[in-house]
Amino acid sequence: MSETSEVLLKTDKLTKSYTMGKRDVRALSNLSFQVNKGEFVAIMGPSGSGKTTLLNILGCIDKPTSGQILLDGVDVAGLPESELYKIRRNKIGFVFQTFNLLPYLNARENVELPMEGKIKSKTERKQKASELLAMVGLSGREEHRPQRLSAGEQQRVAIARALANDPAIILADEPTGNLDGKNKREIVGLLANLNIKQGTTIVMVTHDSQVASHTERLLLLNDGKITKEKRGLHLNKKSA
Amino acid sequence: MGVVTRAVRNIARRKIRALLVIIALGFCMAIMIAIPSGVMANQASTEALTQNLSNTITQTEASINQTLTQIDCSLSSGMEGFGFAPPDSGSSRFTPGQSGNSSFTPWQFGGGTRPGEFGGGAFGIGGTTPMNESLYDDISSIDGVAAVAPFLQVSEGHNQTITAPNGMSFTRLVPEYIIEGLPLTSDFIGNYPILPSNITAGRNLQAGDSGVVLLSENNTAYFGAGVGDTVTILDQEFTVIGIHGSTGVSDVTTLYMNLSDAQSLTNNTGYITGLYVFANDSSTVNNIASAISSLHPELTVSTAQQRLDQLQSLQSGYSTALDNAEASVSQTQATATQEIIVVVAATSLIVLFVMLYTVRERTKEIGTLKAIGFSNLTVMSQFMLEGVLISLIAALVGIAIATVAAPTLSSLLLPAVNPFAGRVVVSNGSSAANLATVTVDPQLMLIAFGAAVLLGAMGTLYPAWRAARIRPAEAMRYE
Numbered sequence: 076m077s078e079t080s081e082v083l084l085k086t087d088k089l090t091k092s093y094t095m096g097k098r099d100v101r102a103l104s105n106l107s108f109q110v111n112k113g114e115f116v117a118i119m120g121p122s123g124s125g126k127t128t129l130l131n132i133l134g135c136i137d138k139p140t141s142g143q144i145l146l147d148g149v150d151v152a153g154l155p156e157s158e159l160y161k162i163r164r165n166k167i168g169f170v171f172q173t174f175n176l177l178p179y180l181n182a183r184e185n186v187e188l189p190m191e192g193k194i195k196s197k198t199e200r201k202q203k204a205s206e207l208l209a210m211v212g213l214s215g216r217e218e219h220r221p222q223r224l225s226a227g228e229q230q231r232v233a234i235a236r237a238l239a240n241d242p243a244i245i246l247a248d249e250p251t252g253n254l255d256g257k258n259k260r261e262i263v264g265l266l267a268n269l270n271i272k273q274g275t276t277i278v279m280v281t282h283d284s285q286v287a288s289h290t291e292r293l294l295l296l297n298d299g300k301i302t303k304e305k306r307g308l309h310l311n312k313k314s315a
Numbered sequence: 316m317g318v319v320t321r322a323v324r325n326i327a328r329r330k331i332r333a334l335l336v337i338i339a340l341g342f343c344m345a346i347m348i349a350i351p352s353g354v355m356a357n358q359a360s361t362e363a364l365t366q367n368l369s370n371t372i373t374q375t376e377a378s379i380n381q382t383l384t385q386i387d388c389s390l391s392s393g394m395e396g397f398g399f400a401p402p403d404s405g406s407s408r409f410t411p412g413q414s415g416n417s418s419f420t421p422w423q424f425g426g427g428t429r430p431g432e433f434g435g436g437a438f439g440i441g442g443t444t445p446m447n448e449s450l451y452d453d454i455s456s457i458d459g460v461a462a463v464a465p466f467l468q469v470s471e472g473h474n475q476t477i478t479a480p481n482g483m484s485f486t487r488l489v490p491e492y493i494i495e496g497l498p499l500t501s502d503f504i505g506n507y508p509i510l511p512s513n514i515t516a517g518r519n520l521q522a523g524d525s526g527v528v529l530l531s532e533n534n535t536a537y538f539g540a541g542v543g544d545t546v547t548i549l550d551q552e553f554t555v556i557g558i559h560g561s562t563g564v565s566d567v568t569t570l571y572m573n574l575s576d577a578q579s580l581t582n583n584t585g586y587i588t589g590l591y592v593f594a595n596d597s598s599t600v601n602n603i604a605s606a607i608s609s610l611h612p613e614l615t616v617s618t619a620q621q622r623l624d625q626l627q628s629l630q631s632g633y634s635t636a637l638d639n640a641e642a643s644v645s646q647t648q649a650t651a652t653q654e655i656i657v658v659v660a661a662t663s664l665i666v667l668f669v670m671l672y673t674v675r676e677r678t679k680e681i682g683t684l685k686a687i688g689f690s691n692l693t694v695m696s697q698f699m700l701e702g703v704l705i706s707l708i709a710a711l712v713g714i715a716i717a718t719v720a721a722p723t724l725s726s727l728l729l730p731a732v733n734p735f736a737g738r739v740v741v742s743n744g745s746s747a748a749n750l751a752t753v754t755v756d757p758q759l760m761l762i763a764f765g766a767a768v769l770l771g772a773m774g775t776l777y778p779a780w781r782a783a784r785i786r787p788a789e790a791m792r793y794e
């Protein structure tokens with residue numbers, strides 16, 4: 076966790092520019108930082124500061140204009156799509172604000188999805204998905220489709236799905252953005268628990284300082300640059 | 316949860332849309348099956364027609380050649396009702412119907428199978444005029460005449476109204492059977508070919524036979540009788556003495572009996588409908604014919620040569636009709652090709668647009684799948700499979716529709732072909748006549764299945780490729 080100094084993720088002069096009409100917009104500007112294994116990092120910043128862009132680039136679903144990203148020792152910035160999908164499947168777990176569960180699959184099938192390319196045995200996939208659902212507190216809800224689950228439960232399914240392939244890092248984009256107070260606390264508690272008990276590395280984008288207060292490190296992003304960094308927060312870690 | 320299950324669930328997710336698409340594609344597939352079926356039926360019908368006409372004309376020609384000494388005489392009454400129906404080919408009939416200006420005497424080609432008569436169907440039905448047999452005794456005294464055989468020929472049947480594809484309707488007499496009475500004396504039977512030659516059961520008529528009848532093998536079903544049975548004809552009972560077959564044609568419905576029996580049965584005692592005049596030598600036939608015409612100008616007289624000439628004229632007419640039929644089949648094929656191209660394009664476009672819409676609708680889902688580690692290939696195969704699966708279900712629906720509605724579809728889509736212009740009509744064969752039966756060939760079904768896979772794959776290729784090319788980060792932003 077925070078004590079370990081092994082670097083899992085490292086960016087070097089990461090830049091992302093868009094062209095909007097005739098105007099060049101720089102979403103990320105020479106961003107360099109690193110995340111160690113077992114860290115729970117929150118990224119905060121105003122709208123348009125580049126939080127989601129950064130998370131997408133870290134998650135290999137978007138490409139930087141320039142710069143380097145080392146994920147688990149691999150420079151992913153230059154990899155082609157034919158390699159990137161394997162990185163996403165094996166090393167990254169995504170948690171989205173809108174959960175992004177497939178409505179025509181039940182909770183277990185949603186969790187099984189990322190395992191398809193990795194675990195051949197159907198039984199094994201099924202068993203692992205059930206275990207993960209139990210871990211996020213959804214025992215007995217395996218066969219329920221997303222529309223029959225509450226928002227909090229759907230996000231739990233999404234977290235279980237993110238954990239499906241034992242990823243090196245979980246990237247969570249506003250995971251509590253669509254949740255009410257109670258569910259928000261439960262989900263952030265669940266993430267914190269994963270970090271503490273299982274040593275899962277988590278990078279979470281959030282608007283909510285209360286949610287961020289569960290993490291041990293906070294990066295403040297403004298105009299595509301890290302303007303501030305706070306460490307040693309984890310105020311609620313004990314209660315998590 | 317495999318890719319197939321996901322594809323099935325995705326299709327089932329939007330049931331109404333899937334249903335509409337499947338019905339639309341199903342109709343396209345049905346059309347793809349029905350059009351070739353219709354073309355094949357047209358071809359088969361035309362071929363059968365050509366073959367039957369050719370057989371009939373050849374046989375008739377041979378028959379006429381065997382009766383070079385025979386002169387046929389009848390009292391004409393305007394020749395109304397002359398018809399020519401070639402042998403029933405099972406699925407197609409060719410019936411010009413009335414041709415009042417024909418130079419054939421109605422009774423000449425009366426469906427008999429004796430040499431000198433047309434054997435190919437219901438010729439000369441109706442229009443025969445009974446004549447007093449005693450008025451023609453003088454013919455036998457003409458020089459060179461060997462024998463004069465009077466006969467009575469009466470058709471029994473019902474009127475049928477036929478509506479042609481162009482809406483024109485007409486009525487014709489559909490003969491159920493033709494009664495022919497012949498003088499059953501040993502002189503005639505022994506020396507002249509007045510009776511059918513091919514007896515398939517029982518025996519032929521003999522001199523002095525009365526109260527017996529020689530049925531055509533095509534009459535047996537109508538009367539429900541065989542050799543030795545009793546049949547009721549115009550309320551009188553006759554014993555079936557034998558059955559005669561056709562001379563290679565199948566539509567002969569003439570039954571033979573003693574002339575006096577026929578006269579009494581049809582209330583024509585003392586009356587006949589024609590005479591077979593036999594010359595001693597074929598070289599005197601023309602002179603005898605002229606003499607008959609001089610003595611009895613009211614009679615229509617025809618010699619074997621005249622019958623051959625008339626046959627040639629008829630043959631020429633039908634050759635033109637067949638040429639027209641063939642041209643029409645070619646035109647049908649051209650139309651069919653164009654329609655199939657349109658249907659193939661429509662099928663591909665339906666699949667293309669539906670799948671493009673689906674891809675657009677599921678952009679976020681695609682983004683999610685890629686974000687959690689699905690490869691471009693997996694995403695592409697997922698959509699390809701969905702497109703092909705929909706097309707396969709549509710193919711099944713199409714085959715079902717085609718099995719039921721191929722005749723209707725092909726008659727709607729292929730040019731309505733008029734048999735009277737030598738063209739061929741496609742229909743289900745259940746209505747009156749002039750129709751070619753459209754049946755769906757199992758091979759066509761297999762081809763339709765293959766086409767469904769191919770068109771489904773073709774139509775889905777681009778949408779699936781687009782789905783695979785979607786950049787996940789952009790897809791995640793898509794609402």
